[in-house]
Amino acid sequence: MTELTPVPLAVLATRLFRELAQKKAAFDLPVARFFQGAATDLSIALHGQRASTPFGPAAGPHTQLAQNIVLSWLAGGRVIELKTVQIKDDLVIPRPCIDMQTIGFNVEWSQELTLAQSLEEYVKASMLIDMLKAAGWATSYGDTVFDMSVGYDLAGIRSARVRAFMAGLMDATAIVARLRDQIPASLAHLRDTPFATRISDTVTLSTFHGCPPQEIEAIAAFLLQEVGLHVVVKLNPTLLGRAQVTEILHERLGYRDLNVPAAAFDKDATWEQVTGFVGRLGALAQSLGRNFGVKFSNTLLVDNHKSFFPSSEKQMYLSGPPLHVLAMLLVGRFRQIFGDRFPVSFSGGIDAGNFADAVALGLQPVSVCSDLLKSGAYSGYARGARYLVNLVKRMKAVGAADIDQFVIKAYGHAQAALDGLALPAERMSACRAALAQGGDLRAAAGDAFATWVSAARLLNTESYVERMLVDPRYAAAHNATPPKKMGTRLTLFDCLTCDKCIPVCPNDANFVLTIPKGQLEMERLVPNGAGWRSEKAGVIALDKPWQIGVFADACNECGNCDVFCPEDGAPYLSKPLFFGSVAAWADTPERDGFAFEWLGKTLRMHGRLNGRTASVERDDHSLRYRGEGFDLHLDPADPAGTAKGRSDGPVDLTPLRIMELLRIAVTAPDAVNFISAAMAEHATNQAEKAEAKPWLS
Ligand code: SF4
Ligand code: SF4
Secondary structure (H helix, E strand, C coil): CCCCCCHHHHHCCCCCCHHHHHCCEEEEEEEEHCCCCCCCCCCCCEEEEEEEECCCCCCCCCHCCCCHHHHHHHHHHHCEEECCECCCCCCCCCCCCCCCCCEEEEECCCCCCHHHHHHHHHHHHHHHHHHHHCCCCCCCCCCCEEEEEEEEHHHHHCCCCHHHHHHHHHHHHHHHHHHHHHCCCHHHCCCCCCCCCCCCCEEEECCCCCHHHEEEEEEHHHHHHHCEEEEEEEECCHHCCCHHHHHHHHHCCCCCCCEEEEEEEECCCCCCHHHHHHHHHHHHHHHHCCEEEEEECCEEEEECCCCCCCCCCCCECCCCCHHHHHHHHHHHHHHHHHHCCCEEEEEEEHHHHHHCHHHHCCCCCCCCCCCHCCCCCCCHHHHHHHHHHHHHHHHHHCCCCCCCHHHHHCCCCCCHHHHHHCCHHHHHHHHHHHHCCCCCCHHHHHHHHHHHHHHHHHHHHHHHHHHHCHHHHHHHHHCEEEEECCCCCCCCCCCCCCCCCCCCCCCCCCCCCCCCEEEEEEEEEEEEEEEEEEEEEEEEEEECCCEEEHHHHHHHCCCHHHHCCCCCCHHHHHHCCCCCCCCHHHHHCCEEEEEEEEEECCEEEEEEEEEEEEEECCCCCCEEEEEEEEEEEEECCCCCHHCCCEEECCCCHHHHHHHHHHHHHHHHCCCCCCHHHHHHHHHHHHCCCCCCCCCCH
């Protein structure tokens, strides 16, 4: 199984800026799909900071690796909820772990990187964003908030290692100084960038189903008091209670095949318990001058009734449309109790069709995971900008100059919200006049503006929840069709070349390999006296204008590209797989694949095809082809006439031909992928330092 291996900052930066210059794209997201900012003010206030949009990726597959975070940001995410970390950072996650065939399930319940790796990935992402700004690529992108996420119990969160992780994000001076030295020579002008060092001072607390309410409260109090963070507690959909969850899922939405284990309700916190600790934690935060809020919602634990995940997984986590309904009901119920006293952030089945609605309820931020994994007219991260474009349209339609004024106007409750405020007559008429004439509501309301916004949030919540409950888009019947399969099977080369596998990969592991159409002649070298004769062994036809490659270090075999690929066989399992290091390649003997290393000026390519290993060494003058039972020097233009060396019998040249084809494609000067970036970084490093240490080693 391939494992996530962070890409060094030097390689990430080399690739990012090469790709922007050569392809007008970043990590395969075209510049045209970036969210370049809007004339309308979309900013929100969050824990004493400003975020330039209310959108962000939810803690999950889009916020684990540095390149994912940069992609989320380029797509418009300005509140980055970093992937949740915990003390157990060496767990083996079952694969595949993401099932987006219909509504969305996962068993990706923990981080895959170590705490130290996670910390460095988040700092690297922040630095890459600062570099993009400093280089003039993203000057209008505004402010971004990084929100850390920790789990899952008090002992783990209090541990020295998790505390060091949090401290590292609160003051990353030392890490930034170390990484600054890794900025490649080609980007030396960016080494003096004034990088942020306080990466985050907010946290969203994620707890497992079954975490006792006393423990949730103790963790949040610890984070507020002892760590000094603003805290948001993510709550579980089981809070609605067994009867309502079952009625909504089975009767109203028609998801009769979903079953929530009884234990999930028995062990999770009840409303009474939650209202108790929310009130106490709010008071504690206030006394400390910090912020406290809640998030709806965590995913929902359900029995695994499908065969997508390994059979070892008896339960899985539900996301997508049904979770949206449950999470919004929770928002409604929470606000019935607390009004607008506490900030509420939201995640659950958000897409381009309901993002603006969630913003209109004053939910901040509105974060997304499942929808960013999907394919369509806009695929993967590119869907992010659509949320914001739609939001701007909705704001313009009601004449809202900013998010708070949008909240007041979005649902036609501006007057009703105002009527409930008991303002002095003069202020009331100023507000009414501003409403009637499309004036500035903030200026008209003065000190009363915040209460007006709060009143509108509550009325909007009631209206939206009512409307949502009868909206067929959340029902099983509308979400029952998996992506279409054509009945054909993937092979190493050629496929439908639809490219769907590229944007749906949250880690940008899949990429285009430019290989000219043609036929690859296969042959065997057969010992013939003192020399060799060539024996034809068929051809491999390459009929498509390009091929697909997979970067193993960024592939955790989550399975998402398999779901959206129209062919069977899974791109990540069928297409040429390139490892970032020989060590990783050697550690994954069950997978065919390739890796490179430099031996002075000689480039050695290791390959495994059909389980058999071979290597090809090339310098300016010669080619050495080695494998099980042979070791030859030859000119590939005339192997039979030039081969010298030893062999135990006939030598199959198929691996040599395939490896040469792939080497040329993946390292071509105009190729943009992690391997070519590593090659380029190696070359510039060699030029700058006599003792350069290549990544590919
Ligand atoms: S290549 Fe496919 S399986 Fe691998 S991480 Fe990307 S989407 Fe998941
Ligand atoms: S591997 Fe599948 S998804 Fe990727 S380009 Fe080929 S057919 Fe399309």
